[in-house]
Structure formats: structure tokens, C-alpha cells
Amino acid sequence: MEDLVSDITRGNVTEVKVVLASVVMALACYQLLLIAVGYGKVRPAFLESRPAAFAHRALGDAIVVLVVVVALMCLSYFGFEDDRTLHVVAAVSLIAVLSLKIVVVRWWHGLGRLLPVLGLSVFGLMALTWLTSAGDFLADR
């Protein structure tokens, strides 16, 4: 797996991971705007709540794919590094909360009232995970 990741990225594992994680972070910010419109908290004239909620759902699926790819790259190439405790804890929590959110969206509809809290938690953990890895890396360049 480590060789595959290295081959696919042509040896630029960290750089590709930073770009993908940054794309995820930017889309996550956009997701907040979309769901604010979806829940009717913000009412722009050019976007109704139904298409906003649908776009939120579609982009969410794409983000999950990206998160899984970045997580696999990270785990297979870097593993659990001792000096990156905060990043590891944030990332593991992110995967756990994101999984719970998917389960609630798809099957546990009864817990639908928890979705705003779960969504905000996912966003917060995503930001923390990005800041402790890609953000750090970009700040040092």
C-alpha cells in the first residue's frame, strides 16, 4: 500500500495530501453555507432551501470519498506518529463522528435532530485535523 501511494503521487505524498485536505476544508466551509440555506437560517434570493440541501448532500458524499482517500494515504504512508498526537486524535474522532453522521442520515432517521450538532462537530474536527497537518505544512513553506 505504501508503494502504491508513493507511485500514484510520484513521490509527492505529503504535497498531494495537503492539496486534497485543503480542498476538503474549503468544501466543508461551503457546506456550512449550503446547510444554513437548507435549514432556512440564511435566505438568499438566488438559492432556495431544497436545492441547497440537495447540493449539501451531494457534496457531502464527495467529501467523504476525499476524506477516506486522505486518511488511507496518511495511515499507509505515515502511520500513527508519536509527535502528532493532536492530529491523530482529531482525525480518529473525525472518522468516528462522520461515520455516525452517515448512519443517522441514511438509517437512524429518529436521531435526525442531532444532525446539526453532528455536522458542526464534523466541521470542527475537520478544521482541527487540517490545522494540525496541512495548515502547519503550508505555514512553514
Next chain:
Amino acid sequence: MSSQARQLLGSLVVAAAIVAVVIVAVTARLGTTSVAELEAREDRQKERLEQREDAREARQRLREERRERRGGG
């Protein structure tokens, strides 16, 4: 196409634009990762260093020649 479908399509186009902007911005921040480009950059640096070294040696030689001329005259 209905108004809602247009809005949905617009939202997804905005997302695609965000992705493109982030890729361009982060890649620019990271700089080039092309091996050929990095090697060329290293070669240029080496060449500049050698030129500086040559210039320093030439100045040193000139100074010594002047000193010898003064000492001899």
C-alpha cells in the same frame, strides 16, 4: 430546466470553482515538485555559486598583483 434544478447545478458549479481555486492556490504555495525543474534550479544555484567564487578569486589575484607591483616598485 426548472428553477430548482438550475439552482442545484449552480451550487455544484460553485463547488467545482472552489476546488479549482484551492488546487491552484495550494499548488502555487507549495511550489514546483517537478524533478526536472528542481534539478534545473539546483544547477542554476550551483552555477551562480561558481561564478561568485570565480569573481572572488579574480579580485584576490588582482589585489595580490597590485601588492607585488607596489612592493617591487
